[in-house]
Amino acid sequence: MNQSLISLQKISGKPVRTILGLMSGTSADGLDMALVECSGFGLETRINILKYGSVAYPEHISDRLSSLLFDGDATQEHVLMLQSELEDVWVSTINRQLNDWGVSSAEIDMIASHGQTVLHVPSEESHRAATWQLVDGDYLAAKTGVLTVSDFRKKHIAAGFDGAPLAPLGERLLVDDEHTPCILLNLGGIANITFLENSGGRVTLPFSTDTGPANTLIDAAVKHFFPAKKYDESGKLAASGTVRVDLLEKLKTHPFFQKKSPKSTGPEEFSFEWVQSLMKKTGGKCSEEDLVATLTRFSAWSVAREISQQIGDHNMNIYASGGGVHNRTLLEMIRSELPDCKLLTSDALGIPADAKEAILFAVFANELVAGSGWLKPDGSRFTLGKVSFPG
Numbered sequence: 095m096n097q098s099l100i101s102l103q104k105i106s107g108k109p110v111r112t113i114l115g116l117m118s119g120t121s122a123d124g125l126d127m128a129l130v131e132c133s134g135f136g137l138e139t140r141i142n143i144l145k146y147g148s149v150a151y152p153e154h155i156s157d158r159l160s161s162l163l164f165d166g167d168a169t170q171e172h173v174l175m176l177q178s179e180l181e182d183v184w185v186s187t188i189n190r191q192l193n194d195w196g197v198s199s200a201e202i203d204m205i206a207s208h209g210q211t212v213l214h215v216p217s218e219e220s221h222r223a224a225t226w227q228l229v230d231g232d233y234l235a236a237k238t239g240v241l242t243v244s245d246f247r248k249k250h251i252a253a254g255f256d257g258a259p260l261a262p263l264g265e266r267l268l269v270d271d272e273h274t275p276c277i278l279l280n281l282g283g284i285a286n287i288t289f290l291e292n293s294g295g296r297v298t299l300p301f302s303t304d305t306g307p308a309n310t311l312i313d314a315a316v317k318h319f320f321p322a323k324k325y326d327e328s329g330k331l332a333a334s335g336t337v338r339v340d341l342l343e344k345l346k347t348h349p350f351f352q353k354k355s356p357k358s359t360g361p362e363e364f365s366f367e368w369v370q371s372l373m374k375k376t377g378g379k380c381s382e383e384d385l386v387a388t389l390t391r392f393s394a395w396s397v398a399r400e401i402s403q404q405i406g407d408h409n410m411n412i413y414a415s416g417g418g419v420h421n422r423t424l425l426e427m428i429r430s431e432l433p434d435c436k437l438l439t440s441d442a443l444g445i446p447a448d449a450k451e452a453i454l455f456a457v458f459a460n461e462l463v464a465g466s467g468w469l470k471p472d473g474s475r476f477t478l479g480k481v482s483f484p485g
Contacts, residue, residue, distance in 0.1 A: 098483040101241065105203045106463045109133060112144075114188070114240070115456030116207045118229075120283030120310060120361050121417060122159035123324060124150040125187050128452035129197065135465030136297050139267040139457060145195045146449035149187050155180065160317075163212055163361070173212055177228040180210060184229055185237045205242040206459035206479070207231055208451070214247070216256055216358040223256045223358075231482040243459035243479040253476040258358040262288035262302035263468055263478065264454035267461065269443060276411045277401055278440070280451070281418025283310040283361055285397050289404050298469050301404065303356035306348075306396030307364040308418045311389045314366035319382040329423025332390040335383030344372045345392045355400065390424050398431030408434075415440040415450040 095103075105111060110133045117126040127149070131142040151159070158176055162168045184207075192199060209227035217223040231244030247257040265278045271292045278288040285308035289301045312332070313325050326332055348368075350359050369389070373380060380388075401412070412435050418424055419439050429437050439447040446453075458478045461467060467477035 098485075101483075102463065102481065105241065108203065111203045111460055111464065112201060113204045113206055113456040113459050114192075114202050115452035115454070115459075116184070116188075116205065117452040117455060118208065118210045119417075119451070120163070120211060121313060121325075122151070122163055122210065123156050124148050125184060126449065126452040127188070127191055128449040128456060129195065129202070130453055130456040132456060132460035132464075135461055137267065137293060137295065139460065139465075141268065141453065141457065143446065143449065143453065145197070146446060146452065147191065148448065149191060151183060155183055159210070163210075168212075173228070177230070181229050181233045181237075184234065188234075188238060199238055199240050202240050204456075204459050204463070205234055205238060205240045206455040207234055207242055207244040208246060208455050209244060211247075211360075213362065214258060214358070214360050216258070216360075223251050223258075225251060225257045231480060235482040235484045239484045241484060242482045243462055244482065245480040246455065246458055246478045249476075249478045249480065253470070256356075256358050258360075259286040259288075259302050259304060260458070260478070261286065261451065261454055262290075262300045264457045265290060266293065266297065266300050266468070267457055268445060268454075273411070273413075273443060275405075275408075276413060277405070277435075279397065279401075279412050279414040279437075281308040281397075281414055281416040281421075281424070282451070283313070284308060284359060284364075285393065285418070286358075287397070287400060287404070296469060297467070299471075301356065303400060304358045305400040306350060306359065307361075307389075307393050308397070308416065308424075309393070309421070310361045311364055311366065311369060312386060312393065312421070312424075315369070315382070315386050315389055318366060319385070325417070326386055326390070326421060326423075329390065329421040329426075331383050332387040332421075332423040335381060335385070335387030337391045338376075338380055338384050338388045340376050341372060341380065341385075341388050342392055342395070344376055345369070345388070346395065351396070351399070355403070387423075390421070391427055393418075394424060394427035394431050397428055401432060401435070410435045412437045413440045413443055414438070415445065415447040417448075419447045 235242040
């Protein structure tokens with residue numbers, strides 16, 4: 095047998111696999127990393143989080159990413175050149191972080207890489223979904239010497255789905271039935287929810303959907319009006335402003351909210367240019383703080399709207415993760431929109447809110463090499479990811 099396949103077989107047969115999960119979201123400000131021990135598979139998956147952290151990109155990289163990502167006019171050459179530079183940044187960041195942790199690459203069985211989304215196109219009646227991710231798994235494997243699993247979103251689309259959101263598949267494996275029913279809320283650039291009911295012992299697909307913007311519009315406004323800041327720290331700017339009800343009502347008319355769930359979206363649909371066009375239509379003066387407060391309320395409303403539609407008037411625990419959990423004003427606004435629900439962070443489930451997505455990709459890689467995957471409605475199964483061998 096080919097030596098690469100032999101090494102994959104050995105990893106698959108180990109009682110515990112050590113996996114480095116990597117995640118870079120739509121905020122494109124840094125690389126999240128989680129070093130996780132995974133044992134078992136399916137509903138018997140168990141994890142032990144060894145290390146986790148986030149490393150900010152060099153400013154020139156984050157600036158270029160912000161200007162190119164989700165820009166339909168970006169040239170292919172510019173995107174490919176950025177990919178080449180970003181891959182080298184990832185490799186050096188991984189090596190530096192492992193060194194800081196006192197971990198050698200030889201101690202890691204696999205790297206699980208989400209990549210960096212350039213553009214994601216949800217499915218419509220006229221076409222299936224499509225996704226474009228930077229950072230090649232082959233390059234990571236070759237330069238780190240570690241077997242790498244990547245292209246999770248592409249595999250999701252190949253299985254007949256939308257490529258987003260992916261988190262629910264991992265959440266089904268990590269959240270015990272004792273905590274269900276519950277809502278898992280991810281507050282990244284875009285917000286998404288998973289409604290987890292009792293699994294019944296089957297690895298089925300839970301209901302999940304994007305709800306609209308979480309941080310993407312807030313961050314864009316802050317960067318535009320407060321160049322020294324990249325985000326609204328703790329929601330202080332929003333707390334100092336007043337919600338412009340007229341603008342908020344205009345924001346609520348976005349076509350995304352007329353689509354049937356489950357659905358997906360991205361920063362390309364909820365752009366700051368779109369907000370500026372609505373501001374011109376509403377007229378009147380709007381301070382920078384008032385705009386941030388209005389966009390924060392808009393994010394809270396869109397999250398609450400979808401949750402209310404899915405669970406009605408039931409009391410429900412909501413476990414939040416992602417960068418938005420640090421925005422106290424956003425969390426308080428969500429609580430005010432859903433007074434009958436209890437909003438916690440995923441830390442209450444033993445899953446650090448700041449590392450959750452990186453952990454989930456480690457779980458996806460574990461399921462690919464050692465598990466049997468998720469059940470589709472037709473009874474067939476699918477897994478996520480593509481394997482790249484080092485060397």
